[in-house]
Amino acid sequence: MTILLTPKQAKTTLDWLGTLDHAKTPYRSRYLAVFARAALLLNDDLGLDAGRAATEAEALSAELLTQPVHELNLDPLLVVEHALMLKRVGESSPSLDRLCAACAEQISQLDDAMVAATPRLRLTISRLRELGHSIALPPAKVPYGKAFQDLSALLLMDNSSIVDLLDNAVADGAAIPDDSLNILALVCLGELRKYRIDFASKTARALANYRAADGLLDDVTTFIALQRTSRGKYGFADPFADDNVEEQDRDLQFHLPITLNAVWVLNALPGKRAEKAAA
Amino acid sequence: MRATNEHACSQALEDIITDMDRRPSAEALMALGVVGELFALESEGSPLTPFQERLAGAVSKWVKSGLFEDMMATSAQTVYHASLLAALCTRHVELPADRVSHLERLFQAGLLSRAEYPLLTLAAIRSNFTILGIAGSEPHTLIDGETLSIDRRLLRPRMDEYDVTAYFVIARLAQENPDRTDLRPRYFLSVMLVQALRDSDASWVAIITYLLMRLQSGSPQLRSMAINWLLNDLPPSAGLLPLPHEGAAPSEFSRKAPLGLRLRNSLAMLALQSETTQ
Numbered sequence: 345m346t347i348l349l350t351p352k353q354a355k356t357t358l359d360w361l362g363t364l365d366h367a368k369t370p371y372r373s374r375y376l377a378v379f380a381r382a383a384l385l386l387n388d389d390l391g392l393d394a395g396r397a398a399t400e401a402e403a404l405s406a407e408l409l410t411q412p413v414h415e416l417n418l419d420p421l422l423v424v425e426h427a428l429m430l431k432r433v434g435e436s437s438p439s440l441d442r443l444c445a446a447c448a449e450q451i452s453q454l455d456d457a458m459v460a461a462t463p464r465l466r467l468t469i470s471r472l473r474e475l476g477h478s479i480a481l482p483p484a485k486v487p488y489g490k491a492f493q494d495l496s497a498l499l500l501m502d503n504s505s506i507v508d509l510l511d512n513a514v515a516d517g518a519a520i521p522d523d524s525l526n527i528l529a530l531v532c533l534g535e536l537r538k539y540r541i542d543f544a545s546k547t548a549r550a551l552a553n554y555r556a557a558d559g560l561l562d563d564v565t566t567f568i569a570l571q572r573t574s575r576g577k578y579g580f581a582d583p584f585a586d587d588n589v590e591e592q593d594r595d596l597q598f599h600l601p602i603t604l605n606a607v608w609v610l611n612a613l614p615g616k617r618a619e620k621a622a623a
Numbered sequence: 624m625r626a627t628n629e630h631a632c633s634q635a636l637e638d639i640i641t642d643m644d645r646r647p648s649a650e651a652l653m654a655l656g657v658v659g660e661l662f663a664l665e666s667e668g669s670p671l672t673p674f675q676e677r678l679a680g681a682v683s684k685w686v687k688s689g690l691f692e693d694m695m696a697t698s699a700q701t702v703y704h705a706s707l708l709a710a711l712c713t714r715h716v717e718l719p720a721d722r723v724s725h726l727e728r729l730f731q732a733g734l735l736s737r738a739e740y741p742l743l744t745l746a747a748i749r750s751n752f753t754i755l756g757i758a759g760s761e762p763h764t765l766i767d768g769e770t771l772s773i774d775r776r777l778l779r780p781r782m783d784e785y786d787v788t789a790y791f792v793i794a795r796l797a798q799e800n801p802d803r804t805d806l807r808p809r810y811f812l813s814v815m816l817v818q819a820l821r822d823s824d825a826s827w828v829a830i831i832t833y834l835l836m837r838l839q840s841g842s843p844q845l846r847s848m849a850i851n852w853l854l855n856d857l858p859p860s861a862g863l864l865p866l867p868h869e870g871a872a873p874s875e876f877s878r879k880a881p882l883g884l885r886l887r888n889s890l891a892m893l894a895l896q897s898e899t900t901q
Contacts, residue, residue: 496848499820523844527817530810530845534818537780560810567778 348569349610351390356576357607358384358392364600365400371408372417373596378404379426380604383611386429398435401426405439413446420447421464424471429611431475441475448477460485463511470515484512492524499527503535503543510550520554529560536567541579544568545605549612565613568606578603628889631863635886636674640681647690649701654883655682656704657876659711660791661887664798664837670897671890679715682708686718692726695735702735765796766805777811782818784867784874784884786811787830794838813841816849819867825857826867826888833891836898850899853892863889 361384364377378400384390385397408416427444430436451459451469459465460482469481488509491498501509506528513520520528529551536544548564571578579602581594589597636658643651655678662675669675685691686709694701709726712718729735749759765772773789790812797806812835819827832849835841863885866877876884 495844496851499817499845499848526842527845530814530817531821533777533810533814534821537777537782537814537818539780563777570778 348565349387349390349572349607351392353572353576354384354387354390354392356574357572357578357603358576360576361600361603364595365404369596370417371411371415373600374404375408375416375418375422376600376604379422380600380607382426382429383604383607386433386435387607387611388433394433394435398430398437401430401437401440405437405443409439409442418443420451421468421471423447424468424475427475428471444472444475445477448472448479452479456480456482457485463508463515466515467511470517481515484516488512489518492520495523495527498524499531503540506531507543507546510547514550514553525551525554526560529564532564533560533567536564541568541571541602541605545609548609552612561613565609568609571602571606578606628861628863628893631861632674632886632889632893633677635863635882635889636677639882639886640678643681643685647685647694649698650879652694652701652704652708653876654880654886655708657788657880657883657887658890659704659708660788660795661833661890662711663707663795664791664833665894669894671894674890675711676715678708679712682712683716683718686712686722689722692722692729695726696729706735771806771808774809774811777809777814782815782827784876786815787827787834788876790834790838794834797838808838808840810841812838813845816841816845820849820852822868824868825853825892826864826885828853829864829892829895830867830888833895836895850895854896854899864892 358381361377361381365374365381369377381400382397385392385400386394408418423440423443424447427437427440430440447468451465451472454465459469463484466481466484469479472479473481491501491509492513498506510528512518528547532544532547532551535547544564545568548561548568551561568578571580573580577595577599579599581598639651639654639658642648643655658674658678662671662678665671665675682691691705691709695705709718726735749761752759760772771793773786773793776786776789790808793806793808797803800806812831816828816831816835818824819831828849832846832853835846835849863882866881866885867888
């Protein structure tokens with residue numbers, strides 16, 4: 345079995361992410377870097393310092409709370425997932441919790457019809473509920489169960505519609521037939537081969553909620569794990585591409601999102617692999 | 624739709640055979656060779672038999688005239704396709720014993736199988752990594768651990784004709800060695816089929832579905848969805864299927880043998896149509 349990530353390798357990635365968390369980096373990118381570091385520090389398989397993730401979340405969240413919200417350009421789902429990652433290992437950050445509360449407050453003021461029509465918002469609400477926020481989850485505007493039954497349509501569905509479907513299903517804890525999970529895992533692998541790591545990671549994390557397509561998910565995880573470079577960042581950039589992109593821009597626009605998705609998947613999926621290896 | 628495609632396939636086969644007759648070239652041989660790879664997987668009673676017979680007739684002529692012998696003795700890159708076509712030809716036509724024994728002499732002397740460069744390059748790459756202290760599998764290993772080496776291409780973000788061709792070789796080895804269950808691919812071909820369907824790439828859908836059918840691999844559900852897409856969702860066309868979408872860097876096959884690839888993929892579709900409507 346391919347070793348997905350050793351503690352030593354994780355430390356190199358942590359160091360690289362650390363170089364991005366400084367005052368000259370836009371808040372959104374700093375947040376992504378701190379989130380990615382948390383995904384590593386809170387990865388059970390690596391035995392790193394989980395408390396450090398809480399300290400870093402607290403430091404950045406406290407700083408963010410002093411900024412005008414509309415200038416932060418943060419993804420509420422990421423903020424809430426961050427708090428959940430900490431909660432799952434018994435850690436917390438009061439300032440991050442306040443950011444989540446601010447998200448909950450804003451979302452609760454939205455029109456129900458709008459929330460019902462926005463799967464990502466519904467998923468965010470379900471995650472907020474896991475954190476203990478009492479916020480109503482309106483049913484999805486369009487029933488989506490049948491979309492999982494029509495395998496041909498599912499196979500040919502565009503990526504954003506697949507993400508919407510999965511967001512709704514995970515938000516509701518709805519069952520997905522095994523055949524559909526297998527098709528989605530094949531789609532996920534196919535999109536990975538086109539280097540659509542963002543989509544593939546989202547799909548893989550969603551599929552990890554279901555006990556199926558394990559063999560396929562192993563390959564998804566392995567594929568993503570193999571995108572790690574010796575400098576710790578994830579994603580192999582084409583050195584022959586004539587795009588004149590500065591290294592710092594490439595770090596923020598190319599490597600950081602891939603790294604975040606990679607370490608998040610490795611945080612969400614390796615437990616199952618370890619269980620299987622031990623069995 | 625089927626009759627018109629049959630006509631287009633017949634015409635394309637005639638065009639390539641005429642090319643080879645008029646001006647023998649490595650390109651024309653490659654075009655016929657990729658079609659031969661498909662024929663190799665067909666069994667008796669195949670709907671493609673008339674095409675196979677036509678090709679066998681042409682190949683026997685080239686074997687008898689000494690053309691194939693000249694090609695194989697002077698250009699190592701022709702040996703795989705030329706020997707495949709000659710072997711297939713014997714299903715329909717008897718080759719003269721003196722020609723075969725002459726080929727035997729050349730083959731046993733090592734003149735007709737000396738395309739070692741790819742294998743040597745792989746061995747040298749392995750040696751380079753060994754010097755770095757990095758172990759790796761033997762370059763000629765077909766099975767790596769419990770996995771077909773080719774299946775590892777799943778972890779490479781690119782799909783091109785080499786992947787398809789590699790599985791044709793695997794399919795043929797599997798067909799000739801039915802007891803070797805280790806030659807059964809995992810799901811790389813299924814992933815390729817899903818990619819092709821999502822890209823509406825009719826050529827690759829046809830050829831990969833064909834391969835999955837012959838290898839009895841992939842889920843029956845997925846294969847049936849692909850066949851349904853080919854038969855019901857594609858607009859009718861009188862011509863051959865187009866070339867696969869290979870993006871900015873087409874493989875050597877697409878550059879050198881475009882008509883052969885289009886013919887092979889269209890014949891695969893014909894075979895699938897015929898098997899589905901039986």
